[in-house]
Amino acid sequence: MARQQLPPQIRKVEITDRRTGKPVPRYQVTVDAGEVDGKRKQRRKRFTTEREARGFLSETQAAVSAGTYVQTSKTTVDRACADWLASKHKLKPSTLRGHKTKLQAVRDVLGEVEVQALTKRHVDDLVTALSAGKVDGRAKWSPRSINYMLGLLSNVLGDQQKQGNLVRNVASLVDRRASEPKKFRTLTDAEIFKILDHDCRERHLWALALYGMRRGEIAGLRWENVDFKTGEVTVAENRVAVGREAIVGTPKSKASSRTLPMPQEVVTALKAEKLQQKRDRLALGSECSESSVHTKWDYVASDEGGEPLTPTTISFRWGKMLREIGIDHVRLHDARHSCATLMHLRGVPIAVIAAWLGHSSAAFTMATYAHSQDDALRAAGTSFR
Numbered sequence: 001m002a003r004q005q006l007p008p009q010i011r012k013v014e015i016t017d018r019r020t021g022k023p024v025p026r027y028q029v030t031v032d033a034g035e036v037d038g039k040r041k042q043r044r045k046r047f048t049t050e051r052e053a054r055g056f057l058s059e060t061q062a063a064v065s066a067g068t069y070v071q072t073s074k075t076t077v078d079r080a081c082a083d084w085l086a087s088k089h090k091l092k093p094s095t096l097r098g099h100k101t102k103l104q105a106v107r108d109v110l111g112e113v114e115v116q117a118l119t120k121r122h123v124d125d126l127v128t129a130l131s132a133g134k135v136d137g138r139a140k141w142s143p144r145s146i147n148y149m150l151g152l153l154s155n156v157l158g159d160q161q162k163q164g165n166l167v168r169n170v171a172s173l174v175d176r177r178a179s180e181p182k183k184f185r186t187l188t189d190a191e192i193f194k195i196l197d198h199d200c201r202e203r204h205l206w207a208l209a210l211y212g213m214r215r216g217e218i219a220g221l222r223w224e225n226v227d228f229k230t231g232e233v234t235v236a237e238n239r240v241a242v243g244r245e246a247i248v249g250t251p252k253s254k255a256s257s258r259t260l261p262m263p264q265e266v267v268t269a270l271k272a273e274k275l276q277q278k279r280d281r282l283a284l285g286s287e288c289s290e291s292s293v294h295t296k297w298d299y300v301a302s303d304e305g306g307e308p309l310t311p312t313t314i315s316f317r318w319g320k321m322l323r324e325i326g327i328d329h330v331r332l333h334d335a336r337h338s339c340a341t342l343m344h345l346r347g348v349p350i351a352v353i354a355a356w357l358g359h360s361s362a363a364f365t366m367a368t369y370a371h372s373q374d375d376a377l378r379a380a381g382t383s384f385r
Contacts, residue, residue, distance in 0.1 A: 010053050013046070027053035031060045043072070073165045077118060078111030084156040093247045094240045102149040103156070105130060105138060115160050120170045123153065127174060143179030150174055185330050187338040196265060198325050201276070202317050204269035205301055208233070209318075211266055212339040212357050215332050216240045217256070219311045220248060221300040223274065231267045234259045235358065239311060246310040256358035273300065280304050340365060 006012065009031050014023040026046045033043040043060060047053040081103045088096060109126050110118065126135075127150070133140030141149075154171040161169055187195070187210075195206050208218050213235070220237035227234070235258050238251050251257045262270075277297055284305070296306035303309060309317075318332040330338075336357065343353045344366075354365040 006050070007054075007057065009057050010050070012050075015046075029053050029057050029060075031057055031064075033060065033064060073114070073116055075115045075160070075165060076111060077113050077115055078107045080115050080156050080160055081107050081111075081153075084159050087159075092240075092249055093242045097242050098148075099152055102145065103152050105135060105141075105149060106153055108137075109135060115157070115165060118157075118170055120173050123150070123171050123174045127177070131177065143177035146177045147179070150176060184334055184337045185328070186334060186341045187327075187330060189342070191327050192338060192342075194325055194327065195321070198321065200321060200324075201273075202301075202314075202321065204266075204273040205314060206318070206321065206335070207266045207269045208262075208300075209332055209335040210339060211260070211262060212336055213260075214238075214252065214256075214336060214358070215311050215314060217251065217358075219246065219299075219301050219309060219314055222298050223300060224298070226270055226274075226300065228267065228271060228274075230261070231264070232259050232261050233266075233270075239308070241311040246308070246312075251358065253358065253360060255355075255360040258355065258358055260356065270300065277302060277306070281306060 006027075009029055011028050011030070013026050013028050015026050016022070017024045026048065027050050028044065028046045030042055030044045033041045045056060047056065085096070085100060085103065088099070091099070106126065109129070110122055113122060127146055129135045130138065130141040130146060130149070131143075150171055154169055157166060157169040157171050160166045192210055195210065196203070198206075205218055208221070209215070213221075213233075216238040217235045220239035221233065221235070222237065225234040225236050226232075235251055235256060237248060238256075239246050239248050241247075281297055296302070299308040301309040301314060315332050319329060322329055340353055340357060343356070344350065350366050351362045354360075354362040357365060359365045
């Protein structure tokens, strides 16, 4: 049988063996690898045998024809993460900061690995190290943090896939870590009334928190959005902690922009604070002229000098207040959980609770915010007698 002629994409060449100095045959493949950014690309590679060369040519042509061929890329994991983060123009600063923090662990450990060389084993080993607290400069990561990181890395690699730089997303193949659901301690009726009755400068803030407002919504509430005639509070701004700064932005979601008809006790507390701020302003006299104060006294949550309180400061004062009145520590955000739970136990429809809290999903509200309390469980037990 006559020897099969080489296709035009394969050329037999001779190279010099570095060890022996003698010429040796090689089969050089030059194949059309498709178009990138409007330019035709070629792939060139040498093989020891004709069979290997023909196999590579056949596989490459089939992949190019099917649109699944991936161009050779030297993009590293660090570069891919940086590019993905830079493309997230619509994220809130606090969300973007969280993404950067979690991906930094990936960049520190795997940053120099080329994306096309990244394997599932690389990611599995990183997960194991983070879970055991064996990554330099980092404490042991919780399953929640691990899964957060894996989700972000999967998005980064998915973006590389869409750009034609990857065949598969290895992060999507890594098992997520099982975690226990977060346990919340909600405040009882007695504890809520104890907080509301406590005479302190921040009483109006705790009232807003216990009636379901987020910390960022409380920190961002301006007096112009409090209507004393109707007793309504409009959530129109959010101030969140990003590092050591307080960043002003829009509410957390579209559903979070809402107007709440507050109970009389909340309105009374707000009126008392408004009067106190007026006294503080008068006490400072000429130092607080309208032209020099800018945003001073604009916010419901302000200190004695009219400066808006940061979200971190509000949380600190919450903890201090709980210690003063002898209530075991709960997060400020758990006041919001308490509001949802008590509304649910008192028969308020879950859709109404979701709207009050600023959620777009009633199912999320039910699953995340409505918790049973010991008192409620005991009351339920009596219904079987």
